[in-house]
Amino acid sequence: MKELHARGWTDSLISGHLTAQRWKGGVYFRASDVDRAIARTPGLETVLAENAARSKAVAHLRKRYLANRDTLVHETAGALDLAFREAEMDLETRAVAGAWHRLFMGTLRTRNCFKAPDRWSLPDIAKGLGQLRFQDTRELAHKWANLARMAWLPLAQGRQLAPVYIEALTVISAVELDRLASRGGAEPASEILSLTSVRDQYPMKFGLYECYVAFYIPASISKDLSRLIAVDPKDEYPAARQMKRCFKVHVGGTNTGKTHESLQRLKQASSGVYLAPLRLLALEVQERLLEDGVVCSMLTGEEEDLREGATHISSTVEKLDLRRRYEVAVIDECQMISDQERGFAWTRAILGVQAEEIHLCVAPEGLHILERLIKELGEPYTVITHERKVPLRWERRPVPMKQAQKGDAFVAFSKKRVLQLAEELRRNGVPTSIIYGNLPYATRRKQMQMFLDGETTALVATDAIGMGLNLPIRRVVFTEDRKYDGSSVRPLKAGEVRQIAGRAGRFGIYDEGYAAAAPGCPNGLGSLLDTMPPDVDTVSLGFSDLVLKVDRPLVDVLKVWNQMPVRPPYRRMDxxxxxxxxxxxxxxxxxxxxxxxxxxxxxxxxxxxxxxxxxxxxxxxxxxxxxxxxxxxxxxxxxxxxxxxxxxxxxxxxxxxxxxxxxxxxxxxxxxxxxxxxxxxxxxxxxxxxxxxxxxxxxxxxxxxxxxxxxxxxxxxxxxxx
Known part of the structure; x- marks a missing residue:
């Protein structure tokens, strides 16, 4: 092969005209085959002669370059650097040209950067520059770097490269600036290229517009957001920081009376707000306050009931009005503060509600994170522990549907299963109420009332009953031990089992509460009832209207906001x-x-x-x-x-x-x-x-x-x- 290459044969010529022979594990070509190929192919002999001459010239140049490498590179780089500094260019052209100049110089100064001419017919760098065509920026950048590897040639041959080099830089810069402007790049190139992240990527990895979108815009948005948004989330609520607030933290499991005690204080206040995790709870609390003579409005995302002269309001937690002042605020189910989609509303309420006295109702696993949050606020707080007044016991034997008793609540995790169970109970002669997620709230209320009034003796429901709904349930029966959580079907967690089962044993109605599993539902749920859930360790953080003040498309601003670092225990919402x-x-x-x-x-x-x-x-x-x-x-x-x-x-x-x-x-x-x-x-x-x-x-x-x-x-x- 070496002999063939020395005679001008390239790999493509060899594969196209000759047949390899194998002998003792090696490859060789017959001299007679070579002669026949030359004889029967017009012009092949001339091509081989030119190739051989070029190879000899390259070998000569390589030898000369290796002997004078440092001198040639130093002189070429010095001449091009001087030409670039003295060239007349406007600010934006010079900014773009500077990036290409740095690429060229960096490649030229790389040791062992010798590259033989392969894609140009002459070993002439000037002609190579003149043949550049503007396709993809990265493709052009790689061609540009290849030219830099050959930049010693003109000097070795006594030619001047500087004039055509400056011309090429000017043309490249003009094309890149035009691309940026035509695609909507509003900022000057000099400002875009001032970012280190842009200079690190342009032009070898991304074009100028791509760098503008991928690096400059996010950096600009992040800078604007950093100016607008306080480093500490609590400082985003100056009105609350100027108040003297105190917290009463009511901690306990389901059915321990923590919400009831908080509402007693709310009734006594001259003004107040109750913040619920569910619309049905907001409705329930409004009704309770109205029955006790407190004029209370109700507000959720789906409906409103605004009463004239109302001193109190019951709403879902997302609907809190941060501009209004209250004497007392009650925030329910605060362990939800870590929820990726809705937890931000609890964070916002705790940090920003303008109330003199704030009652937080929370499951035991949420106490630690609330204490950490309140301590960072520097505001006084008291922890009030609530224990169940009615013991809760797990029944070891499965409970079939035929053994349904008055006060039983059968729990499933899909509407379809709930309806099937309800129909089965009714076939067995058991009047049954139904509660599930898609059910209109007014219908849920009617179904609950039937159960409260004794018109129905059993209840079939989803886990909606676990969150604050006060029902006379004696026994909770799990018919499934897995649920779909919006992304996958997974086993129930200890906290979910404790919360749902905890609805059994209403104080003042029953002396004991019971929980059990139906046949076919693994009885391992009983052990989860005695398992303490892990502590909540994060706080979900939402964005405020301040994102509107950044002069960029809202989607871009939100995406950058979501990527900005935030100190623990905060975590940005989904x-x-x-x-x-x-x-x-x-x-x-x-x-x-x-x-x-x-x-x-x-x-x-x-x-x-x-x-x-x-x-x-x-x-x-x-x-x-x-x-x-x-x-x-x-x-x-x-x-x-x-x-x-x-x-x-x-x-x-x-x-x-x-x-x-x-x-x-x-x-x-x-x-x-x-x-x-x-x-x-x-x-x-x-x-x-x-x-x-x-x-x-x-x-x-x-x-x-x-x-x-x-x-x-x-x-x-x-x-x-x-």
Missing amino acids: IARHIVIIDYIQKSLGLDFSKEDLLRASNIPFDERDYDLLARFGLYCRAYADGAPSLPPPEREGVRLSDLEHYYKLLDLYYSVSNTFRLSWDREWLAQEKEQVAEEINHLLVHELKKKGASCRECGKAIPLDSPYALCDKCFLKKRDH
Whole structure:
């Protein structure tokens, strides 16, 4: 092979004209084959001669370069450096040219940087520069570096490179600046290239515009946010910091009376706010306060009941008005402060509520993190420990449905399973109430009232009963030990088992509470009842309206905010839903909302994963963008359970969007319609569950309530054949 290469044969010529022979593990080529190939291929002999001459010249140059390497590199680099310093360029051109000049010089000064000419017909650097074509920036940068490896050639041949080098730098810079401007880069290149992160990546890894988007914009946003947002989250609430506040921390498990004691103090206050984790709890507390003669309004993301002359308000924790002052505030279920999606609302309330006396109700695993937070605030606090007044016992024997007793609550973790269990109990002659997540709150309240009044003797529910709902439950029976948490099906956690089971044994009604498992549900849940959950060790941190003050697209600002470091125990909230909603409005709908409106829209409570709800949300956004004074109310479709539930969600969305964007809506009609739908759903659950309870996911037609499938036979076959 060496002999062939010396005679001008390249690897491609060898593979195209010669056949390798093998002998004793080696490869050789017959001289006769070489002669025949030259004889039968016109021009091949000339090509071989030129190749051989070039190889000899390169070998000569290599020898000369290696002998004078340091001198040639030093002289070439010095000449090009001087030419660059003396070249007349404006500030922006010089900034871009400087990056390419540094790349060229760095490559040139690299030891062993000799590169033989391969892609250009002449070993002439000037001609190589003249042949550069502008494709991808990175491709160009690699060509540019290859040219630098050959930059000794002109000097070795007595030629001047500087004029064409400066010309090339000027042309490259002009093209890069034009690309930046045409794609929306608003800042000067000199400012973009002032960042170390940009200089480290440009031009070998990213183009100028890509560096602008990937490095400069986030750095600029981070800088602006750092100026606006306090280093310590507590300092984002100056009004609360100027008050004299004190905390009463009520710690205890489920059914220990911590919320009850807090509410007693709330009733005595001249003004107050109760902050709930669930809308149903907000409604329940409003009713309790009204019954005790306290004028109390109610506010959640889906509805409002604003009473004239109200001194108190009961709301979900997200709806806290930080501008209003209260004598007493009660914040319930504070262990949720670490929740990635909603925990920020508890953090915001604890740090920012303007109340003289703040009662925090928390499970034992949340006490440590609350104490840490309050100590950092430097505000006084008292811990009040609450113990169960009614003992809770685990029944070792499984409890079949046929052995249901008065006061039993059977727990499942899906609507379908809840409905199936309820129908089974009713077949056994057990009047049963039903509570699950998709159920309208007014219907839940009716079902709860039936259980409270003794019209039903058993209850089938999801884990919604675990959070504060006061029901006369004697025994909690787990029918499943796994639940879907929004991303996967997983085993129940100790804290969940303790919270749900803790609902058994209502003080003043029963002397003991019981928990058990149904047949087929592993009895290991009993051990979880005695297992202390791990302490909550993080605090979810949300963003404030200050993000609107950064002069960048809101999505970019939120993404940068989410990546900014924050000191322990804080952890930034999950902003995925906000990004989805904003992108939907801007990209899918193509609407030009202000940043303020985008932020408001991203906080509207609805399930964006439900295609029909998302489509209705989009319809309402378009109507608002078009300047409509009000939104078209939703219309009923169907009379089955899923139809009525969906219609109720549309009514919630109609209110939420109208209220968020301050549009007019028929309050009286909406209240009556929601009450009517809730009543119809309640009637269906009580009297027509078997007939109208389950529907095909595709066509909406009835399917058996105990069917293990979500599709009717016709839709299943259609999908299978398709």
